[in-house]
Amino acid sequence: MSQPDTKHLIGLLLGAEEDWPRAFEELLARVGPIRTADGDKHEVSVQRLTIEPFDLRQDVHPDLVIDRLAYWYYHPREWLKKAALVNGTYLLNSPFTFQSMEKHSAYCAMLRLGLKVPQTVLVPYKHPVDNSRWAYTAAKYNRAFDLDTIAEKLGYPLFMKPFDGGGWRGVSRVRNRDELHRAYDDSGEMLMHLQESIEGYDVFARSLTVGAETMVMNFRPELPMHDRYAVSHDFLTAETGAEVLAISRLINAFFRWEFNSCEVLVRGTEVYPIDYANGCPDIAITSLHYYFPWAISALLKWSLFCTVTGRRPRLDLETAKYFEIADSDRTYAEKLTAYAALSETYFQTGRYTEFCASVLPDMDDIVREWVGSPEFDAVLVDTVRATYPQAEHERFLAHFRGLLGLWKTDNAI
Numbered sequence: 001m002s003q004p005d006t007k008h009l010i011g012l013l014l015g016a017e018e019d020w021p022r023a024f025e026e027l028l029a030r031v032g033p034i035r036t037a038d039g040d041k042h043e044v045s046v047q048r049l050t051i052e053p054f055d056l057r058q059d060v061h062p063d064l065v066i067d068r069l070a071y072w073y074y075h076p077r078e079w080l081k082k083a084a085l086v087n088g089t090y091l092l093n094s095p096f097t098f099q100s101m102e103k104h105s106a107y108c109a110m111l112r113l114g115l116k117v118p119q120t121v122l123v124p125y126k127h128p129v130d131n132s133r134w135a136y137t138a139a140k141y142n143r144a145f146d147l148d149t150i151a152e153k154l155g156y157p158l159f160m161k162p163f164d165g166g167g168w169r170g171v172s173r174v175r176n177r178d179e180l181h182r183a184y185d186d187s188g189e190m191l192m193h194l195q196e197s198i199e200g201y202d203v204f205a206r207s208l209t210v211g212a213e214t215m216v217m218n219f220r221p222e223l224p225m226h227d228r229y230a231v232s233h234d235f236l237t238a239e240t241g242a243e244v245l246a247i248s249r250l251i252n253a254f255f256r257w258e259f260n261s262c263e264v265l266v267r268g269t270e271v272y273p274i275d276y277a278n279g280c281p282d283i284a285i286t287s288l289h290y291y292f293p294w295a296i297s298a299l300l301k302w303s304l305f306c307t308v309t310g311r312r313p314r315l316d317l318e319t320a321k322y323f324e325i326a327d328s329d330r331t332y333a334e335k336l337t338a339y340a341a342l343s344e345t346y347f348q349t350g351r352y353t354e355f356c357a358s359v360l361p362d363m364d365d366i367v368r369e370w371v372g373s374p375e376f377d378a379v380l381v382d383t384v385r386a387t388y389p390q391a392e393h394e395r396f397l398a399h400f401r402g403l404l405g406l407w408k409t410d411n412a413i
């Protein structure tokens, strides 16, 4: 008697986005049921989750949830924690590692692991948070400090930015004393880092990671959103490219972050990490364009790998294993190599690659066909209409169709 199909459910906890969820749903429908090497058949479906009262003992139906809300909202965040603790649901990402380990923690971990984080100082709140007891504590125990001395030690220009960061909120490039004080006064109840600026960098590399896959992209933060990712393939030397990849994988494996974007500035042969914690990375078609098909297929492949193989969430950070390498007398390059082995173990890179090759052998063809289909174009058209003023629709459609056309050419058989 043949075994009944195993059913899996992927839940999407969504904000305002429509483009990638629709793309994800369409691509999953095209992939269809999955047959593993042992002959078992898996049916995977996807559902957009709703926010509603929940009993802490209630079942959670999805095996895996891709979350886009926990960073901002308590209710879905607490539901995710319940799902992780009570039901063992697989989460991309888990609030247990993302909520507690934001940008500041990533700097600390990177420092401890021997990476080249720019000089960074955390200063107390400009205004005590709105809590009468904190006002008392601050008045009694906050030690007076000289902001100018800290800034002069770091040197101008410097960056002032919130310790938990995201979306350029509260980020300023400070060129002198006046700007320093203005920025600090404006920071109010935000907790701020002062950070040495990496001036005159050659390249800004932004890496998007989905599970065991990482794409390193040439990012130009000074341009408008639709132009920030350049389509360029050899913008780093092989050596620097490998270093950027190794650092991204290391930090993601270290914190168990499986859906994240990381930023480094490259000056000469030096690689400086500046932002390694983005729990809700941008994957809009209007910013990723050329890289969008890769991002959606990686998200789908990783979700299928986790659900179909029954990969379990692993929140134990095992920091000692990493610190043992950090504390050894290996060189920087040797440490990166040793860390890479830990990253591969965490992400089961070998097993994932094998899974994609044997269980999803047609994936590239399916993605190619999908990107060439009217359904894919409809996602683009609807997104452009929802994103830009009417007078700009034609221009942007031509722009993104051009870039996706380039993807089609580059990925043609």
Ligand SMILES: Nc1ncnc2c1ncn2[C@@H]1O[C@H](COP(=O)(O)OP(=O)(O)OP(=O)(O)O)[C@@H](O)[C@H]1O
Pocket (backbone or CB within 6 Å): 118, 159, 161, 165, 166, 167, 168, 169, 171, 195, 196, 197, 198, 199, 221, 263, 265, 274, 275
């Ligand atoms: N130390 C630095 N040296 C040079 N440039 C920096 C530095 N820190 C930040 N920047 C610039 O400021 C921008 C915003 O900083 P950062 O990425 O830390 O903030 P964010 O709020 O996380 O922004 P985003 O959401 O765009 O990643 C960076 O993209 C970079 O252009």
Ligand SMILES: [Mg+2]
Pocket (backbone or CB within 6 Å): 263, 275
């Ligand atoms: Mg950033």
